[in-house]
Amino acid sequence: MLENMRIALVGLGSNKLRTVLTMLGITIGVAAVIILVSLGQGVDNYVRQQFLGVGTNLVVIFPRQNDQGIIRRLTLNDVRAISDPFKVPDALAIMPQRTVTRTVTFEGRQISVRVLGVTPNYITVRSRSVIVGQFFTADDMDSQARVAVLGQETAKRLFPSGTDPIGKNIRIMGISFKVTGILNAVGGSGFGASDDDLIAAPLTTVQNRLSGDRDLSGARPISNIIVQARDNQSVNSLAGQLREALRQEHRISFRDEDDFQIFTQEDLLGSLGKITGLLTVFLAVIAGISLLVGGIGIMNIMLVTVTERTREIGLRKAVGAQKIDILVQFLVEAAILALLGGSMGVLVAAGSTLLVSKAIPELNASVQFSSVLLATMISLAIGIFFGIYPANRAASLNPIDALRYE
Numbered sequence: 562m563l564e565n566m567r568i569a570l571v572g573l574g575s576n577k578l579r580t581v582l583t584m585l586g587i588t589i590g591v592a593a594v595i596i597l598v599s600l601g602q603g604v605d606n607y608v609r610q611q612f613l614g615v616g617t618n619l620v621v622i623f624p625r626q627n628d629q630g631i632i633r634r635l636t637l638n639d640v641r642a643i644s645d646p647f648k649v650p651d652a653l654a655i656m657p658q659r660t661v662t663r664t665v666t667f668e669g670r671q672i673s674v675r676v677l678g679v680t681p682n683y684i685t686v687r688s689r690s691v692i693v694g695q696f697f698t699a700d701d702m703d704s705q706a707r708v709a710v711l712g713q714e715t716a717k718r719l720f721p722s723g724t725d726p727i728g729k730n731i732r733i734m735g736i737s738f739k740v741t742g743i744l745n746a747v748g749g750s751g752f753g754a755s756d757d758d759l760i761a762a763p764l765t766t767v768q769n770r771l772s773g774d775r776d777l778s779g780a781r782p783i784s785n786i787i788v789q790a791r792d793n794q795s796v797n798s799l800a801g802q803l804r805e806a807l808r809q810e811h812r813i814s815f816r817d818e819d820d821f822q823i824f825t826q827e828d829l830l831g832s833l834g835k836i837t838g839l840l841t842v843f844l845a846v847i848a849g850i851s852l853l854v855g856g857i858g859i860m861n862i863m864l865v866t867v868t869e870r871t872r873e874i875g876l877r878k879a880v881g882a883q884k885i886d887i888l889v890q891f892l893v894e895a896a897i898l899a900l901l902g903g904s905m906g907v908l909v910a911a912g913s914t915l916l917v918s919k920a921i922p923e924l925n926a927s928v929q930f931s932s933v934l935l936a937t938m939i940s941l942a943i944g945i946f947f948g949i950y951p952a953n954r955a956a957s958l959n960p961i962d963a964l965r966y967e
Contacts, residue, residue, distance in 0.1 A: 583862045584902030585955045586855025587943065589943040591906025591936045592913065593848035595928060601841025603926035605834060618653075619686070619789040620800050620830075622807070623822045624782075633811065633820040634782035642810035643788065649806055651799040656686045659767050659782070665760065667719045667731045674715050675759045676733060678767025678783075686789050687756075694727045694742030702763045705770065709738040713746045714758035736770055738762065796825050850937065855902065856947040863895050863951035888952045895948025898940055903940025907933050 624634050643649050659678035664671060683689065684696055697708045711719070711726060720726050726740045736762075736856045747756050762771075768781040776782050790799040800823050807821055911928050918926045 579862065580898065580901075583858050583898060584855075584905060586851060586858045586941055587899055587902030588725045588855075588906040588909060590849065590852030590855050590902045592909040593851060594845050594939075595907065595910035595932045595936055596913050596917075597844040597848050598841060598932050599910070599926050599928050600917065600927065601837060601844065603924035605837045605841075614768055617798050618793055619791060619826050620788045620796060620803060621824045622786040622788070622803060623824070624785075625820060625822045631820075631853075633856065634776045635784075635786060635821065636778075636780040636782055638780060639807060639810055640783070640786060643803055643806045643817075645806065647715070648809075649685060649788075649799065649802045651795040651802060652788050652789050653791045654686050656680050656682055656787045656789075657764060657783045658683075658785055659764055659772065660784040661767060661772050663734050663771055665715075665719065665731055665733050667729065670721075672715075672718050674718075676767060676771060677759055677761045678764040678771070679761055682763055683761060686787055689756075690745045691742040691745070692745050693725075694740070696742055696761075697763050702765050705765045706763055707736060707738045707766060707770070708741045708762065709733070710742040710761040711740060712744050712755075712757045712759045712761075714755065715760055716743055718758070727909055733760070733762075733770060750803060786886060791806060796827070800825055814828050839935060852943060856899075856943040859895055859898055859944060860947040860951060862898075863948055866891075866894070866951070891952035892945060892948050895952065896944035898935070899944025899948075903936055907936055910936075 568747065622635065622639075624632050626632050635657070637657065640655060643652065644655055646652075656679060661676050661678070662673060662677050665674050665676075666672075677683075680702060681697060681699055684691070691710065694710070696710055697706065700706075701708055709731065716726050719731060720729075726743065729740050730737050731740060732738070744757075744759075744761065764783070768783075772781070774782050778851065788803060790796045804819065804823055808819065811820055907928075910932075914926050914928050918924060
């Protein structure tokens with residue numbers, strides 16, 4: 562085997578340009594597959610970090626259509642129903658939320674921003690903190706106080722000159738609100754929108770002053786309810802308790818479907834993971850086409866090599882070489898050609914992934930050992946698969962005909 566490897570390296574070295582051009586297809590294919598897989602894993606990890614960053618052990622309740630196609634919106638009555646510790650013992654904290662998008666102005670500057678009507682435990686449930694000033698209190702909720710806590714991006718948009726926002730009065734839809742605090746920066750997004758570009762205000766204030774919506778019963782609706790479980794092990798049991806409590810509150814019979822949706826963080830992460838996984842596989846398959854082209858190139862060059870070395874093959878057979886010896890010799894040469902191309906592809910992928918991680922540090926993309934191992938095995942398999950036919954053709958040559966070949 563070592564002798565076959567030596568002969569293969571000598572043969573490849575005698576035609577350096579042809580060897581490099583042949584390896585190029587494998588190099589590009591391997592590099593493309595590794596880069597795309599690494600980026601796919603980076604995107605998946607980034608999405609997971611963003612969702613875990615909005616809080617831990619969360620269960621989210623959304624309204625949905627019932628059997629009659631009617632959307633029953635959530636209200637504070639639902640919040641009171643699931644706040645019963647006897648019905649929902651695994652709930653640590655409950656936070657209803659009303660989300661609206663409104664125009665905000667300050668000294669002639671006007672922006673459109675997402676306004677969250679939340680309760681004071683928003684800080685705990687969403688793992689946030691106030692870096693300047695203070696969050697609003699339960700008394701502010703009860704009195705429908707016109708106070709606002711700004712996200713850092715919103716603060717920069719409203720106060721680009723660096724003015725201290727605390728104590729300033731901003732106008733939301735023409736209504737004056739006093740800025741009492743600035744939230745910490747979290748980056749990324751939570752539940753579909755940036756968590757740094759928002760205004761948090763008391764839920765009652767948003768419901769009564771910034772939104773005129775009411776449901777059929779006259780109650781003011783909320784967008785969703787976020788419930789925090791006591792620990793990671795109780796998330797699934799909490800989801801079941803919430804479902805039973807809401808079905809009782811909505812008087813849904815056992816035959817009818819829920820008119821609400823309950824999602825856990827794992828549900829959301831699982832759905833997103835499937836999407837990113839399928840996208841990664843699809844892109845890897847597209848990139849793998851270049852591996853097929855590279856394999857065809859190896860077969861083509863090996864056929865040319867067999868033709869050029871016909872007399873050498875005849876001479877080896879004349880001095881006693883068996884068919885298997887010739888077959889192994891050319892298979893080793895094809896495998897080495899593919900492995901060299903794959904190794905160059907790994908180096909190109911590592912360099913490209915490093916550049917991507919420098920340009921987009923949030924992705925934290927890196928070449929995994931499993932990707933390198935997979936690329937090596939694929940390269941070897943391609944070399945053997947596409948080298949079988951040329952090697953078998955060389956091994957099947959008649960030694961007399963081969964010696965007479967010109």
